[in-house]
Amino acid sequence: xxxxxxxxxxxxxxxxxVALSALIHPAARAADAANPAIPPTASANAPxxxxxxxxxxxxxxxxxxxxxxxxxxxxxxLPSVIQSVTASTVADTVNAVDVEDAxxxxxxxxxxxxxxxxxQPVLATRTWGINSSARTLIYADGVLLxxxxxxxxxxxxxxxxxxxxxxxxxxxxxxxxxxxxxxxxSMGAVMEITTRMPDKPEATLTYTxxxxxFSLYSTHNTYPMYQTAVNVGDRIGPWSFWISANDxxxxxxxxxxxxxxxxxxxTTGGYIAxxxxxxxxDVLGAGNVQDTNLVSAKVKVAYDFSPTIRATYLIGRWNxxxxxxxxxxxxxxxxxxxxxxxxxFASSFFNWIEEQTMQSLSVKxxxxxxxxxxxxxxxxxxxxxxxxxxxxxxxxxxxLGTGGKVSLLGGTGWSTLDLKAAWHPEGRNGGQxxxxxxxxxxxxxxxxxxxxxxxxxxxxxxxxxxxxxxLTETEAAWVQDAWQFAAPFKLTxxxxxxDWHARDxxxxxxxxxxxxxxxxxSNFSPKGTLAWTVAPTxxxxxxxxxxYRYPTAGELYQLVSTGxxxxxxxxxxxxxxxxxxxxxxxxxxxxxxxxxxxFEEDVRNALISQYSILVPGSSTEYQYVMNVSKLRNxxxxxxxxxxxxxxxxxxxxxxxxxxxxxxxxxxxQGQLYGSVGKRAPYVPxxxxxxxxxxxxxxDLAFTLAGRYSxxxxxxxxxxxxxxxxxxxxxEFFVMDTHANWKFRKGWALSGGIDNLLNRxxxxxxxxxxxxxxxxxxxxx
Numbered sequence: 001x002x003x004x005x006x007x008x009x010x011x012x013x014x015x016x017x018v019a020l021s022a023l024i025h026p027a028a029r030a031a032d033a034a035n036p037a038i039p040p041t042a043s044a045n046a047p048x049x050x051x052x053x054x055x056x057x058x059x060x061x062x063x064x065x066x067x068x069x070x071x072x073x074x075x076x077x078l079p080s081v082i083q084s085v086t087a088s089t090v091a092d093t094v095n096a097v098d099v100e101d102a103x104x105x106x107x108x109x110x111x112x113x114x115x116x117x118x119x120q121p122v123l124a125t126r127t128w129g130i131n132s133s134a135r136t137l138i139y140a141d142g143v144l145l146x147x148x149x150x151x152x153x154x155x156x157x158x159x160x161x162x163x164x165x166x167x168x169x170x171x172x173x174x175x176x177x178x179x180x181x182x183x184x185x186s187m188g189a190v191m192e193i194t195t196r197m198p199d200k201p202e203a204t205l206t207y208t209x210x211x212x213x214f215s216l217y218s219t220h221n222t223y224p225m226y227q228t229a230v231n232v233g234d235r236i237g238p239w240s241f242w243i244s245a246n247d248x249x250x251x252x253x254x255x256x257x258x259x260x261x262x263x264x265x266x267t268t269g270g271y272i273a274x275x276x277x278x279x280x281x282d283v284l285g286a287g288n289v290q291d292t293n294l295v296s297a298k299v300k301v302a303y304d305f306s307p308t309i310r311a312t313y314l315i316g317r318w319n320x321x322x323x324x325x326x327x328x329x330x331x332x333x334x335x336x337x338x339x340x341x342x343x344x345f346a347s348s349f350f351n352w353i354e355e356q357t358m359q360s361l362s363v364k365x366x367x368x369x370x371x372x373x374x375x376x377x378x379x380x381x382x383x384x385x386x387x388x389x390x391x392x393x394x395x396x397x398x399x400l401g402t403g404g405k406v407s408l409l410g411g412t413g414w415s416t417l418d419l420k421a422a423w424h425p426e427g428r429n430g431g432q433x434x435x436x437x438x439x440x441x442x443x444x445x446x447x448x449x450x451x452x453x454x455x456x457x458x459x460x461x462x463x464x465x466x467x468x469x470x471l472t473e474t475e476a477a478w479v480q481d482a483w484q485f486a487a488p489f490k491l492t493x494x495x496x497x498x499d500w501h502a503r504d505x506x507x508x509x510x511x512x513x514x515x516x517x518x519x520x521x522s523n524f525s526p527k528g529t530l531a532w533t534v535a536p537t538x539x540x541x542x543x544x545x546x547x548y549r550y551p552t553a554g555e556l557y558q559l560v561s562t563g564x565x566x567x568x569x570x571x572x573x574x575x576x577x578x579x580x581x582x583x584x585x586x587x588x589x590x591x592x593x594x595x596x597x598x599f600e601e602d603v604r605n606a607l608i609s610q611y612s613i614l615v616p617g618s619s620t621e622y623q624y625v626m627n628v629s630k631l632r633n634x635x636x637x638x639x640x641x642x643x644x645x646x647x648x649x650x651x652x653x654x655x656x657x658x659x660x661x662x663x664x665x666x667x668x669q670g671q672l673y674g675s676v677g678k679r680a681p682y683v684p685x686x687x688x689x690x691x692x693x694x695x696x697x698x699d700l701a702f703t704l705a706g707r708y709s710x711x712x713x714x715x716x717x718x719x720x721x722x723x724x725x726x727x728x729x730x731e732f733f734v735m736d737t738h739a740n741w742k743f744r745k746g747w748a749l750s751g752g753i754d755n756l757l758n759r760x761x762x763x764x765x766x767x768x769x770x771x772x773x774x775x776x777x778x779x780x
Contacts, residue, residue, distance in 0.1 A: 031071030077422075077433050078181075079492040079529035079543060080174040080190075081584060083107060087168050092701035092740045093693055094519070095773040097208055097227060097248075099160045102171055103191070104706055104736075105689045107639045107655035109173065112153065113763050114208055116225040117250035119320055119354070120574065121155040125188035126175065127601050127633040129682020129712065130763065131609075133157055134552050135188040141195055142376045143314065143360040144416050149443045150554025151607065151625075155409065156320045161296045161318045161378065162358055164244045166204050166231045166777075167195045176580050177547035178600070180478040181420065181437065181529050184547035187578045188599070195301055197240045197312075198233035203780045205230055212771040214253040216331045216760065218270055221284045225250045238304040247595040248294045254286035255765045256348065257726040258326065264340030269329040276720035276728030283726070284340065289349030294411065295319045308368040313361050322356040328398055339393040346390040349400055351456070355384040370428065373421040385409035390457045404455025405465055411446035431484030439476040445469055445553035448508075451680045467508035468569055470516065470557035474500045474550060480527070482654040492529040496688060499611035500550045505557045505571050516557065516571035523548045523575065537588040547578045555607060555625045568624040576627070577604040592642035598662050601633040608681060610666075610716050628716075629665035631680055649697075654690040659683055663716060675716035682729070699742040703752070708733045714764070725762065732761040748777045 075660040083106050090102045100111045108126030109604045128135040134151035137144065138158045145163070151157030174182075174190040182190055209538055210225040226249045231234050233242040259281040263270045275281035286584040292647040298316035305311065326348030339345045357380070364374040392401035420437025424430055449467045450461040480494030500523075505516030529543040558569055583597040641653035661683040666675045679685070690706040711731045714720055723730055738752035751774035758770040 011691045024768070025708075077480075077492070078174060078179050079480075079527070079531075080176050080480070080493075081582075081595070082172050082174055084170055084171045084172045084313070085153075090165070090168065091750065092695070093398070093691060093703040093738055095210075095750075095754055095775075097210065097225065098162045099165055099193070100158075102165065102168060103173065105653070105691045106173055107658040107689065108175075108637055108687055109189070109688070110707075110709060112763065114255055115223075115250055115252040115290075115768060116227075117292045119161075119249045119292070119294070119322075121160065122153050122157050123189070123191070124639060124682070126599075126635065126659060126687070127661065127683065128188040129680075131682050132188060134185055134189065135549060136190050137182055137185050137189075138191045138193070140193040141312070141314075142362060142364075142418070143194075143358075143378050145193075146185065147380075147414075147551055148441070149412065149414060149445055150552050150558060152554060155412070155558075156552070156554060158319070159356070159358065161246075161294065162298065162316045163193055163195060164229055164231065164246050164296075166206060166229055167242060167244060169194045169196045174580055175597075176543065176545065177525075177578060177579065178527050178529055178543045178545040178582070180480040180525075181435065183439070183474070183476065183496070183498070184525065184549040184575075184578065187549055187580065187603075188397040188546050194538065195242075195300075195456075196233075197235075197242060197300070199235045199240070201234045201780070203230075203232045204777060206775060206777045208773070208775040210771055210773045212253060212768055214768075214769050216254070216766060217257070217283055217286065218269070219254055219327060221253075223253050226336050226637070231535065236285060237419045239306075240302045243298070243302040246295070247298045248292075249334035250290070250292045250294070252288075252290045252292065253328070253766060253768060255288035255290065256286075257283050257766075258261065258285045258287050258328075258342060258344045258348065259283055259726065260342055260344065264330065264342055264649045266333060267330040267338060267340045269331045271329070274722055274725060276714070276722050276725045278722045281725070281727075284330055284342055285326055285345060287326040288324050289327065289344070289348070290322050290324045292320065306368075309363070309365045309614045311361070311363045314359065318354070318356045318357045318358070320352070322350075322354075323743045324348060324352070325349050332396065337398050338396060339398050341393065341395045341641050343392060345393050347388040350387055352387045353384060354382075357381045357383055370424045371421060372436045372446070373419075375417075375419050377415070377417045379415050380413050382409045382412040385412070388452070390455050400455075400493070402454050404452055405449050406452050406461060407447070407449045409447055412444060414441060414443040416441040416648065425473050433482045434479070435480040435482075440474070440479070441554050442471065442473040444471045445557055447558055449559075452561065464508060465510070466559050467506065468558040470502060470553045470571075472500065472502045472550065472553050472556070474498060488533040490529075490531045492527075494527045494600070496525045496527070496547075498525070498548060498550075500548075500575065502553070502556055502571075504552065507557060507559075507569060507571075510561075519551075519556070519571070519573075521548070521550065521575050523577075539586045541582075541584045541586070543580075543582045543584075545578075545580045547580070548575045549578065549607070551607060551625075570625050573607060573625060574605045574627050578602070589642065591644050592640065594640045595638070597637040597639075599635060599637070600740050603628075603631040605629065606631040606680075608716065610675070628663055629667050631661070631663050633659055633661045633680070633683070634661035635661075645726065651693045651695070651697040655688060657687040659685060659687075661685075678716060678718040679713055681714050681716060684710040684712040686730075701738075701740045703738040704735065705738070706733065706735045724760070726766065727764055729741070729764065730761040731768075732759055733757075734759055744780050748779070749776075750775045750777070 097116050110124040112130035113121040120135045123136045124130045133156035138146045140163045145159045171190045177186045206229040208227040212223045229246045231244045261280050271283040296318045300314045302312040330340045360378040361377045362376040366372040389405045390400045391404045417440045421738045423433040449465045451463050453460045476498040478496040482492045500521050502519040507514045525546040527545040531541040533539050556571050578601045584597045587594045604645045608628045635658045637657045639655040643651050661680040663675045689707040695701045712729045735756040736754045740750040742748045754771040
């Protein structure tokens, strides 16, 4: 495995930081020896989960526990808020077709999922929007699923398909960059997906179907989704294995519309409309109607060397085949369909083949003596990624030109390595845990686009049109000390030292080739959290944290096209620096909990797309990522859950989040529009969730849920104020229903309606209308 060397003095640095932390409070530990500290306890409950005690100072995620297997924890003590959801809660409350559906109702979160089987769903958090894939970290059993190759809604989307919904045990979400174990990409949130390993023979067979009647402009159709999932596992002595396969076919609603300033001459049809800026943008047809076949398979094998040491190897293969077409609303003089010679129709037609492989190896030890340790490495390869795009349409009728482009990503990929350990100097039930580790990663982008004489067959590549290649790498060392220095107080301090480099950058545009300069940055990020247990059911916690989020290879070197819009790379970006603060009050009830969080995040050199005159002397506008001098996110989040509301078996949870996200300074780099004082793009001021679940008995569950998001802007000057327009970002309130019935041993029938009220709204793309979902599952 081609892991990066982790030398450059990081081992010595980690040792020095550990020694410094150990020297901070030796006298205090001695004085406290006669007064044993309160040990850490479980994390906050998920909606609908049974209440458990919580140490809000430093909450500890549940261990992955299997009968007869090692007790191995993926995480150590963490100073951040943890919101969790278990597999049983997901089964009873969510129409979960894909893994990302499981977190649909967690506070302040939103997944940009345009349709079932979407290969570009990005997680938005309370301070960052749906275009910020590199501002979250998503793991499965400690293996990184986030694609930190880019920070966008295309190749930067997390690799959710590595995990199937049937193997989830629980999902934990950590808010804010307050844990030293995580890179600055944790500025939005960290998600840890814990999956199961069997202790006896088991198998599941799941068939899911969805139907979406869609009606907008002249498109009236019903779009289906069919999914079959098989999972098999067993334990044989010290060995255990899990094999999963998933086949999903989706026919999506139109994801784009073809627009023009005026209707073409000598045509009828089309709709007079305006874009998000209020400018004329008549709708001529629907685009990007995608037939997608997603096939994934995974094998996970674990070996228990002892009751406390386990090694796990995973290999997964993910294949996706997409065919995209368009629909014209225009008619010629004889009443026949026509594209009217409008070139915008061509971008709706493409074929896309993706073949990707992920491998990981981890060795973990926990529960033996006063030490825990683990080593985790992963490799992700774009074995094949070929997108064939049409470039032109015929002047009459609905024909397409044979010429086009082929965009390739084969050779793109990344590798990661994490080594970490935790020491309990006063024993496992003592009041201190000292954890530390080192990290290395390498992300390689290879993205040429060729001209071709026949875009459908891809047999003849002619000349190189564009190319964007480059590499980033990071090495880091971190240390964190969680110390219960008195019965009601817990202090967590830590720091992360990072060394980042970007190199081998090259950009080609036609006959012009530019060798981009290398970039580097070294930074130290301190963290601190103090929690005070005011009373047995009340805890007040204050956290501060510094973090650096480094530019991705995509932001530095990749030319991204979204229909007719091009986002150009910027090889001169500086890291964005985040200073986060949070004050949190937790109150535990007999059958529930309440949490109020006040937070502020100050960001220097925030990486945000803007319009600018990229070429000196040119009046042409381009969109590309630039450093915004200063941005501030300030807000509050209120969450509550309660079991047995009014009657036994009725559970309620809900959240409301307010964020004032403002651009305070935006100097230099030639931006065209005034942005100071305006709201940051893609961050709504208000978000909310509400979930009510009724369980009349252990075999039945009925859920009614709602999700709200306020208006958001996609421009730094906030001039996109025209609602209900393709390309805009609307306010929306969506309700969902779900029912789960375990009608006999091993059998379950579930289903429901997503978007019950049939709300029609845009988040750039038109989002799904009312959708009916049904699932039949057999588990042995």
